[in-house]
Amino acid sequence: MTSTGPKTLFEKIWDTHRIDTGTSGAGLVAIDRVFLHERTGAAALKSMAAAGRPVRDPARVFAVMDHIVDTRIGRGDGTLMEGGSAFITETRAAAKAAGITLFDVNDPDQGITHVISPELGIVLPGVTLVAPDSHTCTQGALGALAWGIGSSEAEHAMATGTLRIEKPKTMRVTFTGQLAPGVTAKDMALALIAAHGAGGGAGHAVEFAGEAVEALDIEARMTLCNMATEFSAMAGFIAPDAKTFEYLAGRRYAPANFEDPYWQTLSTDDGATFDTEIVIDAASLAPMVSWGTSPQHSMPIDGAVPQGPQRAHQYIDLAPGAAMLGTPIDVAFVGSCTNARLSDLRRAAALVKGHKVADSIKKAMVVPGSSSVKRAAEAEGLDTIFTEAGFEWRASGCSLCFFAGGERFPEGSRTISSTNRNFEGRQGPGIRTHIASPETVIASAVAGVIADPRELAKESAQ
Numbered sequence: 001m002t003s004t005g006p007k008t009l010f011e012k013i014w015d016t017h018r019i020d021t022g023t024s025g026a027g028l029v030a031i032d033r034v035f036l037h038e039r040t041g042a043a044a045l046k047s048m049a050a051a052g053r054p055v056r057d058p059a060r061v062f063a064v065m066d067h068i069v070d071t072r073i074g075r076g077d078g079t080l081m082e083g084g085s086a087f088i089t090e091t092r093a094a095a096k097a098a099g100i101t102l103f104d105v106n107d108p109d110q111g112i113t114h115v116i117s118p119e120l121g122i123v124l125p126g127v128t129l130v131a132p133d134s135h136t137c138t139q140g141a142l143g144a145l146a147w148g149i150g151s152s153e154a155e156h157a158m159a160t161g162t163l164r165i166e167k168p169k170t171m172r173v174t175f176t177g178q179l180a181p182g183v184t185a186k187d188m189a190l191a192l193i194a195a196h197g198a199g200g201g202a203g204h205a206v207e208f209a210g211e212a213v214e215a216l217d218i219e220a221r222m223t224l225c226n227m228a229t230e231f232s233a234m235a236g237f238i239a240p241d242a243k244t245f246e247y248l249a250g251r252r253y254a255p256a257n258f259e260d261p262y263w264q265t266l267s268t269d270d271g272a273t274f275d276t277e278i279v280i281d282a283a284s285l286a287p288m289v290s291w292g293t294s295p296q297h298s299m300p301i302d303g304a305v306p307q308g309p310q311r312a313h314q315y316i317d318l319a320p321g322a323a324m325l326g327t328p329i330d331v332a333f334v335g336s337c338t339n340a341r342l343s344d345l346r347r348a349a350a351l352v353k354g355h356k357v358a359d360s361i362k363k364a365m366v367v368p369g370s371s372s373v374k375r376a377a378e379a380e381g382l383d384t385i386f387t388e389a390g391f392e393w394r395a396s397g398c399s400l401c402f403f404a405g406g407e408r409f410p411e412g413s414r415t416i417s418s419t420n421r422n423f424e425g426r427q428g429p430g431i432r433t434h435i436a437s438p439e440t441v442i443a444s445a446v447a448g449v450i451a452d453p454r455e456l457a458k459e460s461a462q
Contacts, residue, residue, distance in 0.1 A: 006269035008170050009239050010205045013145045013266075017128050019162060028164045031157045033122060035113050035131035036063040036100075038091040044132070044154045045094035053159045058099040061158055062122060063091060065105045066112045070407065071335075071367050071394040077105060080407050081399075098158075111370020111396045114138035114337040118222065119372055121251030125240035125258075125266050130157055135337050135420065137228045140237030141221035142244055143266050145205070147235045168234040169275035171204040172268075175212035177283035182454035185220040186339060186418070186437040188212070189227030190288035190298040192280060198296040201233030204276060207268065208238050212282035218247040219341040226338045230295040230420055239267040287453055289324055289436040290422045292316050297422070301325060301440065301452050315424055316432050317414075324450055327434075328360065330413040332445035333427075334438050335367030335394075336401040339418035342373050348438040349382040351456055357390030358448030362410050365392040367400055391445070403428045416444040 007015070019028040036044060041063045048055070055061055068084045069075060077088050088105060095102040103110045109120060114135055117123045125143035130136065132154050139146035149157070157163050175188060193200065206228050208221075216224065221238050228236025245263070248254045286300040292312030299306060305313075307320040318327065334340065334348055345368065357364045366386050368374040374396055377383055383393045394400075399407050401419045408428040409415060415433045418441050419426075422433040436444075439453035446456060 006271035008268045008272045008274060009143070009207055009237065009266060010145065010170050011272070013126055013128065014167065016126070026164050026166050028162050029128060031130055031161055031163055032060060032127040033129040034061045034154060034157050035117060035122070035129065035136070036061070036091070036154065037067050037113055037131070037133060038063070038065045038069070038087045039067040040132040040151045040154070042087060042090035042094045044151045044158070045098050046090070047151075048155050048159060049094070049097065053155070055098045055100060055158045056161050060161070061098070061100040062103070062117070063095045063100055064103040064113055064116060065091065065110060066396070067398045069105050069397045069399065071397040071399055073393075073395055075105065075395060108371055111372065112337045112340070112398055114222070114226065115341060115369035115373065115396075118142055118218075119251065119370060121248050121254030124248065124254060125244060125263060130154070130163065134229045135226050137233065137236045138222050138226040138337055140228070140235050141218060141225040142248070143237060143240030145235055145237060148229065168205045169203055171201060171206045171233070171276040171278065172274045173206055173208050173278045173280065174210035175208070175280050175282040176210050177212060177281055178215060179212055179282050179285065182287060182439065182457055183285050184287075184437040184439065185216055185223040186227070187285055187288045188280075188282065189224050189230070190290065190295060190435070191285050192278070193227065193231050193295045194288070194298040195280070196231070196278065198230060198294050199232045201228060201231035204233050206231065206233040206236045207274075208236060209268070210282070213238060214241065217343060218243055219343040222341065223338055227295070227420060287437060287440050289440060289450060290434050291318055291324060293422060293424050295420070295422065295435065298435070299324065301436075301450065325452060327450045328414065328448065329416045329434070329444055329450060330362045331409045331415040332357065332361060332364040332391075332441050333367075333400060333415055333417040333419065334441050335365070335369070336398070336419040337369065338420040339438050340367060340369030340373065340396075342376050344418070344438045345373065345377050345382050346380070348442050349385040351439055351442045351453065351460060352389045352391075352446065353385050354460065355389055355446045355456070357445045360448040361390070361445055362413060363392070364390055364445050365394055365400070367394040368396045370396045400427070402426055416441050416450060
């Protein structure tokens with residue numbers, strides 16, 4: 001049944017796309033976009049072909065090489081992962097056979113799914129978009145309902161243009177006030193998850209709102225929505241505003257204009273109610289860093305490690321009460337679908353300019369989120385700033401965010417990383433990962449220990 005009275009943004013998108021609703025609360029929902037990557041794309045497309053099911057509307061389906069492809073400069077189909085090349089070549093062949101758009105290994109628009117979809121205007125306010133990747137919720141920053149699915153669901157969406165899903169509950173997370181200097185969208189997300197748990201958003205579609213959210217630029221909003229999956233939310237999204245439409249203007253798949261009154265309806269009505277409300281004072285937040293084996297194991301950088309699960313303390317090798325500041329690190333990594341956009345790299349480069357990576361660091365690298373980001377960063381000289389400081393400059397991809405592409409850090413390394421997960425072995429067997437903002441990664445790389453980016457900013461300003 002269609003909602004009546006004041007509606008949330010989620011309810012508006014749901015009602016617009018709902019085809020029917022079963023008695024169990026599940027709804028058959030129209031899907032506007034499907035995005036595949038080479039880790040699962042070939043399997044879904046080949047399975048459909050074997051069953052004799054064509055892609056219903058190839059113009060709505062896209063694929064990219066991002067998960068297994070190497071990030072080494074000059075890469076091709078070869079990968080460090082044994083058998084990894086097959087994922088690439090089979091996805092290429094299957095995409096061609098299905099007639100869908102593919103952003104291949106060295107395509108100028110290649111990049112991480114959730115980076116290139118907004119860059120190209122594939123995701124738009126009010127659309128439904130699915131991909132077999134848990135961080136698809138990133139794209140909700142543009143006012144879309146975007147969520148991760150499995151390969152069999154991707155087949156169904158491509159074959160029918162629909163999916164049957166359980167209607168989630170609604171949640172609004174409101175960040176009041178303004179962020180202090182040196183505090184970022186990544187810190188907002190980690191503070192939320194630390195306070196309410198990694199399961200705090202389970203079963204909910206989460207709308208981020210409030211003065212601090214409205215003040216974020218679009219790429220920072222993507223960072224916030226990206227972490228909604230670490231909160232166990234079905235989706236995370238932000239109502240589109242003038243910034244959204246300005247960001248999308250002129251992008252390849254975006255409309256020529258957003259003058260249609262429909263675009264202006266995409267916000268939560270006054271008086272609409274949510275199943276759950278959370279309010280956080282943005283002004284009270286500090287740079288955050290994870291200490292354990294879940295994003296909920298995060299804390300203000302200048303605090304002491306809290307009491308947590310014994311296994312988490314053992315794995316990360318930090319005892320309760322230990323200071324986070326000053327913890328030695330071996331690897332510094334800036335990249336991933338969370339924090340590898342041009343604005344992230346600009347802030348990181350501005351902070352590291354004139355400094356050097358500490359001699360104790362075994363490896364420091366920057367992996368742009370897309371080939372477009374890489375070119376733009378190089379045009380601005382950001383790559384030179386990073387390499388002169390001691391960072392390795394890479395091509396775009398996912399393979400150093402998680403251990404899938406065969407690339408890895410030195411055995412037993414403690415990593416400070418701008419990625420989204422710090423699970424055991426996420427960046428390789430035995431690798432202990434602390435997740436944080438790019439600014440915290442840079443400050444820690446320069447110091448050789450986990451360091452407060454606000455202090456490096458003060459030093460750089462002098």
